[in-house]
């Protein structure tokens with residue numbers, strides 16, 4: 001039979017290995033894009049879509065205004081040329097010019113509005129872009145730290161696994177079986193520490209007889225409450 005302290009040492013290694021495996025899983029989960037980065041990208045995309053919309057709207061309206069101005073100038077020239085003398089026809093031409101001028105004035109108002117929108121969305125889009133750049137830089141730094149930690153943890157894991165193999169091999173087959181059984185039934189902790197007469201796993205006060213027998217490293221003493229193998233603290 002092996003000593004209880006050998007099993008205790010094995011459990012310490014075992015728990016350290018489990019902790020590393022848990023941490024590696026966490027690190028794996030953190031490897032995708034963060035909600036903050038996704039939100040920053042979406043905010044920029046939305047602001048930029050507005051900017052493009054207003055820039056296009058402004059350009060279209062400016063073209064319309066230019067074309068209409070050219071038409072008005074041509075109609076004005078035609079009126080002044082004296083080509084048409086018929087009063088009815090002149091009246092019609094004047095009405096047409098007046099109507100085009102009214103439309104032009106409405107389009108110019110829209111151009112002004114589009115310019116204001118364009119400028120506002122330019123500012124907004126620039127701000128969102130800066131935020132996105134910062135979020136991306138944060139994320140890159142996080143990914144680099146993540147990768148570095150994974151490398152370090154894998155090295156620890158390799159070291160501890162070989163340590164655990166040696167510790168495992170030093171146990172008697174009966175103790176290996178006992179450890180395996182208790183570990184699977186007791187939530188990964190086969191052994192509990194006895195300190196000041198108390199089981200540190202479940203918290204009960206242990207009977208005096210047990211507290212005394214725990215001192216003997218070669219004797220298996222079990223907690224009567226949680227059933228774990230006791231190790232003197």
Ligand SMILES: [Zn+2]
Pocket residue numbers: 192199200201202203204223224225226227228
């Ligand atoms: Zn206990």
